[in-house]
Structures are given as C-alpha cells and as structure tokens.
Amino acid sequence: MKKDIILAGVGGQGILSIATIIGYTAIESGLSLKQAEVHGMSQRGGDVQSHLRISDKEIYSDLIPHGGADMIISVEPMEALRYKPYLSENGWLITNTKPFVNIPNYPDLEKLMEEVKAIQNHVAIDADGIAKDLNASRSMNMVVLGAASSFLDLSYEKLEQGIKFIFGKKGEKVVEANLMAMQAGRDFAERYH
Amino acid sequence: MKKLLLLGDEAIAQGALDAGLSGAYGYPGTPSTEIVEYIQRNPEAIERDVHRTWSANEKTSLEEALGMSYAGKRVIVTMKHVGLNVAADPYMNSALTGANGGVIVAVADDPSMHSSQNEQDSRFYAKFALMPALEPSNQQEAYEMPFLAYKISEKYNLPVMMRVTTRLAHSRAGVKRREVLAENKKHLPENPNQFMLLPAFARKKYKHLLSIQKDLVKESENSPFNKYFDSTDKSLGIIACGLGFNYLMENYEDSKCSHPVLKIGQYPIPKKQIEKMTSECDEILVLEEGMPLVEEMLKGFLGNRKIKGRLDGTLLGYGELNPQIVRQALKLPKIPSQAIPEVVAGRPPALCVGCPHIDTYKALNSAIEKYGQGHVFSDIGCYTLGFLPPYHAINTCVDMGASISMAVGAADAGLFPAIATIGDSTFGHSGMTPLLDAVLSGSNVVIIIMDNDITAMTGMQESQVRGRIEQICEGIGVEKEHIRVFVPLSKNHEENVKIIEEEINFNGVSVIIPRRPCIHVFAKRKKKN
Ligand SMILES: Cc1ncc(C[n+]2csc(CCOP(=O)(O)OP(=O)(O)O)c2C)c(N)n1
Ligand code: SF4
DSSP states (O other), X not given: OEEEEEEEXXXXXXXXXXXXXXXXXXXXXXXXXXXXXXXXXXXXXXXXXXXXXXXXXXXXXXXXXXXXXXXXXXSSHHHHHHTGGGEEEEEEEEEEOOOOOOSTTOOOHHHHHHHHHHSSSEEEEOHHHHHHHTTOXXXXXXXXXXXXXXXXXXXXXXXXXXXXXXXXXXXXXXXXXXXXHHHHXXXXXXXXX | OOOEEEEHHHHXXXXXXXXXXXXXXXXXXXXXTHHHHHHHHOHHHHHHTOEEOOOSSHHHHHHHHHHHHHXXXXXXXXXXXXXXXXXXXXXXXXXXXXXXXXXXXXXXXXXXXXXXXXXXXTHHHHHHHTOOEEOOSSHXXXXXXXXXXXXXXXHHTOOEEEEEEHHHHTEXXXXXXXXXXXXXXXXXXXXXXXXXXXXXXXXXXXXHHHHTHHHHHHHHHTOTXXXXXXXXXXXXXXXXXXXXXXXXXXXXXXXXXXXXXXXXXXXXXXXXXXXXXXXXXXXXXXXXXXXXXXXXXXXXXXXXXXXXXTTTTSSOSSSOOOHHHHHHXXXXXXXXOOOOOTTOOOOOXXXXXXXXXXXXXXHHXXXXXXXXXXXXXXXXXXXXXXXXXXXXXXXXXXXXXXHHHHHHHHXXXXXXXXXXXXXXXXXXXXXXXXXXXXXXTTOOEEEEEEBOSSBTTTTOBOOTTTTOHHHHHHHHTOOGGGEEEEOOOGGGHHHHHHHHHHHHSSSSEEEEEEBOOOTTHHHHXXXXX
C-alpha cells in the first residue's frame, strides 16, 4: 500500500489539521508516514503545501516526486492547480471550490474551474457552503477531508477517531461539528460521479 | 514502545533530551525554531527543569551554551544558517576552547531560501573550524545523532555541529526512542586553562586541534552514519550526503541501486570509503543538499573530471535537491507529469489584514512622500513585506540590525531623511549597538522600532526587549523628548504622520515606537498557556 498526497491551501486555512488526522490514522493502522510541512514566511497568506506520504514500506524522500502523487487535496481551487505537476497520470484531485482572494490578480473563477474539470479524476466541492449549512463554518477543512476520505484506503472509523483525538481538547461540540463536516464531505463525494 | 511522530527539528530536541541535556539556548529562525520550542513544551524537560529560554541573539546564545558546558553540563544551541554568521566568533573560538560538558551546535540551513536571505551551507563552517559535524537524512537519525554527538564532544572535548536542512527540519515521521541517559553533574574543566585563549594558550590549543583531525576522520570511517553499499555497476559511484541519499533511493524501486553508494552523515568525510569508491568507480556523482562541499574537495583545484555534481552542471548549481533533479542526474527516464495551468497566479506572502505594520507604513509613506524614493532602510521580520505592493514602503533588507547602521552610514553621506524601520525582536537582537553608534556620532536619523509585542515572523516567540524599549533607548542616550510612541491605527493617521514629520525635522537621533500587538498575539498566548 502506498498513498502520496499533496495537501494545498493558503497559509492559515488549516491544511495541517487535515495532515495531522490522516497521519494519525496511518500510524494507528501500522503504516509508515512522512509529512513535509511548510513553516515560515509563506504562512503569512502565501501558498502552502504539505507532502504526505503513507506506505507499508520504508519511505525515503520527504518530498513526492513530480508525476507521483496519488492525490491532491486542496482547500482552495487555484492552489489545487498549482501542484498539478505532482499529480500522477491516474491521480485524483479533490478541491474546495471557494476561492481565497488575497491578491489583486486572482484569476477568473470560471477559467479555474474549467482547468479543474479538465482533470478527469476530480471532485469539486463547495466545502465552505456545506460547512456553513451545518453551522460549522470553521470545519471547512474537514468537509474537504471527508470528500477525499473514500480515496485514501484508510478506515473511516479510524479517521473519526483521529478527529476525536485531535479536537478532543476543544470539547464535545467541536468534535461533533468536525465529524458531521467530514461525513457531509464524504456523502457529497459519493454522489459526485 | 510506540513511535513518536516528530518533525526533524523535534527529533533532534528529543534526542538531545534523552541523551542527558541540561540546557537549550538559541534565537528563533526558520527552519531551526522548533528545536527549542519542542523542549519548551516537553513535559519531561519541564519536569527536569532543563534550561530552555530564547536568548537575545545567536552569539549570546552560543556563549551561554559554552558557559553551561564549562560548568560540566550537556547543552544544545540552535540557530538558522545566517544565525551562525552572528555567532561565528564564539563558534570558531569554541573549536579551540573545546567543551567540558558536551556541546551540540544545531544549525538549520535553508537551501532554496524558502524563508531566508541566502542559502549558505553550514558544513563549510564546521570544516573551517575543524569541528566534526553530523547531518541526518531522516528523523530517526536526527534523534540518534545527539547521543553520538555528546559522546564525541566529551571524548575529544570539542563542540559538535548538527546540520539539518529545511525539508528534514519540517518533515514529520515516526521516531523510536532509546533509553534515557542521566544529565551530567556540575563539574569544572580538569584543565583550568581550557577556556583561556590568550595567544600563548591558543597556539597550543590550535596545534592540539590539528593533531586530533586524523582521529576525527577515523571516527567518521567507523561511524554508523557513514555507510558503504557496494554494488556491481562500477561505471558510476554515488556519494550521497544527508537528504541526497533519500532522493537517490526514491528513484530505485525497493532500494535496489545498481551502483555503489556511499551515504555520508558524519564529517570530516571518511577517507577510507572515499578512497575505495574513487579507485573502483569510473565516475563519481556527488549529491549534496546545499553547496558543493564534498564535491569541491574531491574535484580539487585542477578539476578531476571523474567527479560529477553541481560544479560541472550535472546538477543545478543552486537550490535544494528533489527526486526529479536527482533522477535527471542519474539519467533515468523522466516520469510523465503535467505543467501548472497558465491561469494560476503567484501568491506571495503578505502582511495580514489588520496588521499594525500596515498603518505604520501608511503614515510613513505620507510623511516622506515629498522627499521621493530611497530613504528607508529596513530589516528582517514580517515588516519586510512592506517592500511589496501596495506599500512600497522600504528600500533595503540585508541582515538583522542593518537598518539602523545603514541609516547611520547613509546620513553620514548626506542622505536626508535617513530612516530605519526595525522590529522589536530584531532591535533586541542587533539594534542596540548601532543605536549607540548613532548617538555617539550624533547622526541625523529617524529610527522606527515597530513594536508588535512579539517575534511574529518566526511564529510568535516572546521578544527579549518586551516592555523595555524606551528605557533601553534612553539608557543608550537618545534624548527623552525624541523617543515618541504612537498607536498605528488608521484613525490616528494624521497624528502619526505629524509625529514622523516632526522627528524628521529634528537634527539628531530620533526614535519612534509604533506600538500595537500583532493581531495573532492574543490567540497565540492563550494557546501556549
Ligand atoms: C541572524 C538571523 N537570525 C534569525 C533570523 C530569523 N528571523 C527573521 S525575522 C525574525 C524576527 C522578527 O521579529 P521582529 O523584529 O519582532 O518583527 P516581526 O516579525 O514581529 O514583525 C527572525 C528571528 C534571521 N533572518 N537572521
Ligand atoms: S503575523 Fe502579525 S506582525 Fe506578521 S503580518 Fe500578520 S499581523 Fe502583521
């Protein structure tokens, strides 16, 4: 088993929580893991990515090679496309559709979505909208994780445990909201194709 | 025991703790910051009361570490690569004084300059100082190496460098812990001259340092971190240092490389293994994450053509390595991949919405508009982003503290107005001494100390000058009437512009302190407590 995943977003959007939960689940499942993060300058509203590698064999490189990623999981549509060189031929792209506009030259959203849809294996999800409808607008990232969950080859129950483990300190309500958000993302993805 | 999921930086910290650490010193700097931060929040470190505070800068932190070593205890000092320039004086000299309690100088390099102003390679410093260095290729090695580092450090009475680079520093993986060693008891150096570098003593110590170099090479030849993997196809031999090894193995299914490979994780470089490889292989490819240190040594001034790497263009001459760059150097078929779609725009980092620095720069821009461009010397921190549109507020960023010294020099050359903008933490790091120069020479400068109550750029560490900036400036000799404080908020814009104008028109040293916390301070403090 091997899953190479690029997580993408903008500094401050919470991609590291997604990485932490998948990482927790992988370790609980007895797999090896490497997860390269971005710290420093880019966290100030710049583009950030995390390379998450899971395998039942030894993992060498902390970085995924170009053309090697099984999945791109992005919380922002333009950021999803930035990492296209990493995507393998049959790789999946799972992205939130809500743009994060903090630059003056943000491209036309329709053009972006055309590019997303040009990738055959994709799921485009309005994760902000879904989270808002659930009264859990801060759990947008968990909706995206949910949408990706069925492609991960990891046990869904273990992902749920991961959420409980990571958010447990913040109280029952926060855990519930995040569990709901992940389920909603999963349901959406199952209906998508 | 269950594996811990640790960043490379955190693995170094956990390794040092388990190898009997008594104190951690350092100054924040990406990608080194998480070493001290981990020790600061680690329950066992807190329980043991391991010393774990940030110092004013890298030089003071390295000297404090030497003091702890003098008293017999094991210590680690951490910094980013450019921080070692600041600490270079004590670093070079510590090779002569040596260590009593074991010393690790942990330096994190940033090839490709993700968050830095250059990509210098700290292994050159280790070689320059004639000091051993360890370079992990994965998190487990990052954890194991401090054990060996302290052993060597106490065996040869010599500090040891640990060098990591960004991708390992900030990558997480499972780490298995070892049995925890006890801390050293306090004990003075056996030789009372050990830390005395009067020339007569220093000459002896230098001879001694030279004389043990052959032993350090032996240590490297026998090191568990230098491994020779022999193989059949000797048309090429590969020397892979640090992360270079990972990118190499990534390109071979099931770790089956058909060429002999020498993996290097301990310096000085192991002579025996290198001799074996150079005599047996037709060509040698050197993979180093950083500048071509080993490659240059092997190639020599006359340029041995057998040696391939960054110098002959087999690999890119700059920037970090990655699997595809190494793949190309190995002449393996390219993995098909697609381009970034053209619609994708760059997203550079930017000042946060609501950042206090924005209001300061707006006021500054209004106050100096009439003088035209080219008057503002700046420094390193979030506020450096004020160079970018729409602010265009500053003209320089060189090294920490240079804003003030450069404004002084420019004022000496007749530039008016000459203005410096510097953050509170940067001021504590290296701003006080140039301010003294300014006062002593009566320079006509305006120094704006942008006090956002924290060291923001590196992830919210407490600033050492917190709550005492005015006293420091007054103590250095800035006139009290010309130390002005304002609150950078748009509603105060007119008033703030006026303050800046008044101080520009004062012929002498003025300090202006725009004071408003970074918008993330409260959340961060709440989380830490
Ligand atoms: C010699 C050296 N040490 C450390 C750093 C890393 N570094 C960059 S900015 C910064 C601190 C900035 O803090 P401050 O001056 O308070 O400005 P802020 O980011 O809070 O605006 C540090 C430590 C560096 N670039 N050079
Ligand atoms: S982190 Fe703080 S100081 Fe840095 S840009 Fe954001 S608000 Fe400003």
